[in-house]
Amino acid sequence: MGKTRLRAVADRGYYSGPQIKACADAGIAVMLPKPTTSGAKYHGRFDRADFIYIARDDEYQCPAGERAIYRSTREEHGMQLRRYWSSACPQCPMKSQCTPSTERRITRWEHESVLDAVQRRLDRTPDAMTVRRRTVEHVFGTFTHWMGYTHFLTRRLPNVGTEMSLNVLAYNLTRVPRILGFKKTMKAMRLVGA
Numbered sequence: 001m002g003k004t005r006l007r008a009v010a011d012r013g014y015y016s017g018p019q020i021k022a023c024a025d026a027g028i029a030v031m032l033p034k035p036t037t038s039g040a041k042y043h044g045r046f047d048r049a050d051f052i053y054i055a056r057d058d059e060y061q062c063p064a065g066e067r068a069i070y071r072s073t074r075e076e077h078g079m080q081l082r083r084y085w086s087s088a089c090p091q092c093p094m095k096s097q098c099t100p101s102t103e104r105r106i107t108r109w110e111h112e113s114v115l116d117a118v119q120r121r122l123d124r125t126p127d128a129m130t131v132r133r134r135t136v137e138h139v140f141g142t143f144t145h146w147m148g149y150t151h152f153l154t155r156r157l158p159n160v161g162t163e164m165s166l167n168v169l170a171y172n173l174t175r176v177p178r179i180l181g182f183k184k185t186m187k188a189m190r191l192v193g194a
Contacts, residue, residue: 006029008028012033012035020114031122046063050104053108062086064088064093070083071084080110081106082108089102132189
């Protein structure tokens with residue numbers, strides 16, 4: 001579509017570190033919020049976001065001001081995860097607000113800086129998710145109204161996936177001429193042999 005840089009906005013259900021890294025490697029600027037599934041926060045304890053990463057020292061600073069230092073690396077689901085904790089945890093006066101364990105362990109993915117960049121982008125454009133909802137949800141409203149599309153007509157996941165793909169293709173074929181213009185659309189179709 002004549003764009004040199006792509007930007008993708010998705011909701012938190014699509015949050016996946018390896019997928020976000022793949023997008024960054026492909027030059028796609030992704031914006032999506034982190035899932036809010038912290039058990040610690042739910043139980044009234046400090047969340048991982050309360051721990052500040054200090055890149056220069058490769059350490060975390062905890063809410064009590066102590067440093068959680070690098071201890072080990074482990075592989076999980078093909079990802080290298082670095083583990084950090086502080087020796088001061090057992091005597092910390094804030095321990096009950098932090099962890100029920102001996103020490104609070106923090107895990108950092110080797111490519112966590114990519115995820116941090118996504119969060120910074122989202123912080124700079126707080127209305128991105130509102131715009132995404134208005135843009136994407138409109139498509140499903142169009143399916144329902146314009147196509148009389150109230151439920152899937154097929155069964156089994158592969159068939160439903162095909163049906164959905166055909167509906168998306170039909171919708172996109174109506175959108176492309178409006179975005180590019182009729183002449184550019186026809187030229188593009190001739191170039192690909194359609």
